[in-house]
Amino acid sequence: MDNKTFRIVYEGGTGEIEEKKSRFIAHICPVTTEKEAVDFISEKKKEFWDARHNCSAFVIGNNNEVTRCNDDGEPAQTAGRPMLDVLLRENIHNCAVVVTRYFGGVLLGTGGLVRAYQSAVQEGLKNCKILEPKDGYPCEIKTDYNGYGKIEYVLRENNLPILNTDFGAEVIISSVVECNFKENLEKIIADKTAGNAEITWDSQVKFDILDGQILKF
The missing domain is CATH 3.30.70.240 (Alpha-Beta Plaits)
Known part of the structure; x- marks a missing residue:
């Protein structure tokens, strides 16, 4: 049977990893419009105002009609885009994710940042309920x-x-x-x-x- 499965976040979740004393906390939420996604991101930025970064990505539409990502001060292409890539690779639709980073004092480098942000999203997805429409x-x-x-x-x-x-x-x-x-x-x-x-x-x-x-x- 076809392994490329269309998937939707039915119930959101969170996941956390630690990398060289930096904490990366993923918050994942189902959304159906760009406004819902933007509102969710704003809400998490307010909630975690004391964090160094609140990077984000979202995918909306059955054919990924709307995709956005933001590095929120991290080096370009090291946070938001890698997070979005996880959603696209996992064939997740109608979903927004924010990864909050509390800096631990050790620089990770561009490769380390990409791996950390992607790992945080993957950890968050493990704690979501994922729906597969058929x-x-x-x-x-x-x-x-x-x-x-x-x-x-x-x-x-x-x-x-x-x-x-x-x-x-x-x-x-x-x-x-x-x-x-x-x-x-x-x-x-x-x-x-x-x-x-x-x-x-x-x-x-x-x-x-x-x-x-x-x-x-």
Whole structure:
């Protein structure tokens, strides 16, 4: 399945690292407009007014229509841009981040600054809830008891949710499959069960994945 996943910050978080006595604190927030991002950055600058730097970056839009970054007094391209690069590399959308630096008295150099600011953002993202919006097809897979274990294995191996399993004269498994994997799943199940399974597809829907679980359907 496609590993390049569109991701949105569902719930913000913070993360902190220390590098040569300097503290780097990342604050991450979901935003949907440039005004929301600017307001969040201003709020953090006021909250951490005593810090040496409050560097920032944000990405807005499904196609990164708005991207901004600011070094806030750090050497050019050593803070805001590297922070933005993390968001873009992780395919994070509609997100603003501020990294607050409390200077520890030791200069880090340009390479050290880039690594520190990026590491702070990565640490902050670890503490966020990240939503993955998807397009897919609900389905019911009907098979006999011999085919049930094989199909369950296929679904779990491909990180496909098992929404419900009905055990009757036959076994009916409910799932939802991303659009780009629909045909592949049909071929895999047909191969694993020697054609002894029937898949019924419903209309295409939008759904969200949060921490590996379907959040809404």
